[in-house]
Amino acid sequence: MPTLQNTTDEVLRLASEHFKVPVEKLGPDDDFFKTLGINSLQALDLLTRIEQHFKIELPDYELQGVSDFRTLAERIQSRL
Amino acid sequence: MKDFRGETLSWSAEGGVIELVLDRAPCNEIGSTSLTELEKFTAALELLQKDCHALIISSPRAEGFCAGADLRELYHRSQALPPAERVAGVRDFVERIHRVGNTIDAAPLTTIAAVHGVTFGGGFELALLCDLIVADKMARFCFPELRLGLIPSFGGIPRLKRDIGNGVVRDLLLTGRSINASKAQAIGLVSQVTGEGDALRVARTTAAQVAKFDRGATIAAKKFIKPIPYAELKQEVDIFCELFTRPAVEAGLRKFVESTDALPYLP
Numbered sequence: 001m002p003t004l005q006n007t008t009d010e011v012l013r014l015a016s017e018h019f020k021v022p023v024e025k026l027g028p029d030d031d032f033f034k035t036l037g038i039n040s041l042q043a044l045d046l047l048t049r050i051e052q053h054f055k056i057e058l059p060d061y062e063l064q065g066v067s068d069f070r071t072l073a074e075r076i077q078s079r080l
Numbered sequence: 081m082k083d084f085r086g087e088t089l090s091w092s093a094e095g096g097v098i099e100l101v102l103d104r105a106p107c108n109e110i111g112s113t114s115l116t117e118l119e120k121f122t123a124a125l126e127l128l129q130k131d132c133h134a135l136i137i138s139s140p141r142a143e144g145f146c147a148g149a150d151l152r153e154l155y156h157r158s159q160a161l162p163p164a165e166r167v168a169g170v171r172d173f174v175e176r177i178h179r180v181g182n183t184i185d186a187a188p189l190t191t192i193a194a195v196h197g198v199t200f201g202g203g204f205e206l207a208l209l210c211d212l213i214v215a216d217k218m219a220r221f222c223f224p225e226l227r228l229g230l231i232p233s234f235g236g237i238p239r240l241k242r243d244i245g246n247g248v249v250r251d252l253l254l255t256g257r258s259i260n261a262s263k264a265q266a267i268g269l270v271s272q273v274t275g276e277g278d279a280l281r282v283a284r285t286t287a288a289q290v291a292k293f294d295r296g297a298t299i300a301a302k303k304f305i306k307p308i309p310y311a312e313l314k315q316e317v318d319i320f321c322e323l324f325t326r327p328a329v330e331a332g333l334r335k336f337v338e339s340t341d342a343l344p345y346l347p
Contacts, residue, residue: 041107041143041198044198044220044258045197045218047220047258047260048217048218048220048260048261051260051262051263052217052260052262057259057263059255059257060222060257060258061255061256061257
């Protein structure tokens with residue numbers, strides 16, 4: 001099973017690729033809405049990418065109040 | 081009318097396939113203009129279906145297939161009416177959309193929804209009218225209505241119950257969570273998942289395939305395997321209208337209308 005660090009790195013990579021933002025501009029504690037400049041609708045695309053990549057199901061209500069990559073990675077980790 | 085281009089949608093018929101294209105910014109929210117144009121479409125369908133074997137519903141909008149009812153319009157129209165007349169106003173709208181839905185559901189054609197991105201609420205219900213749902217891998221399905229103190233009102237619950245198990249129906253409705261295309265396929269809602277941007281092409285290929293079959297057999301099979309739950313659909317309208325009068329709904333809709341987020345009813 002990947003470590004939380006691995007998962008966080010993968011999430012940063014997925015977000016970087018999908019939203020075309022250089023990965024070096026993204027940090028684990030960044031607010032992804034602000035750093036990526038996305039709204040809740042675009043965040044759903046990231047959720048779909050995450051579900052496909054990690055082959056998990058992550059109900060969006062589990063992400064209520066989550067806005068940083070590290071906490072997002074923790075939620076993913078709990079489903080792996 | 082073989083071809084039509086309106087403010088919110090257009091349709092054309094060629095080679096035995098009718099294509100209904102939703103195109104209203106930002107994400108095909110269904111308000112009074114959309115409804116009027118959908119009514120025009122179902123009126124035209126009577127003639128169109130004589131020479132056609134398939135109907136494809138899709139949208140070119142980047143945000144998705146359809147985000148559902150235009151709740152901002154619904155709220156403002158409702159607020160403009162005296163309180164005693166609000167339920168009658170909303171009932172009229174919902175009953176009209178049910179007539180549109182029932183016509184598409186019963187059409188003697190193979191109907192295909194080619195969906196992508198946001199397929200929420202009324203948009204999900206529009207897809208459920210169709211015999212087949214072809215979904216782009218980035219499509220997401222959701223019934224967020226309970227978050228506003230309402231239930232789906234475009235025929236969603238009876239048609240979901242028709243198509244998938246009640247346990248999944250409860251999960252989708254009671255949690256209001258969104259699911260991706262793969263999950264939707266796994267639960268039997270989506271017939272094919274395509275690559276990104278490929279749903280319409282696959283829907284067209286599917287429409288070409290169904291053209292090979294005898295039309296009479298297709299119509300008979302459809303009647304047999306896709307009964308329309310008229311009694312439950314009527315019940316859904318009644319429950320929706322009953323819920324609509326509650327102050328909690330007015331407060332939920334006001335909160336939605338005042339929000340500047342793209343999809344404020346999401347977590």
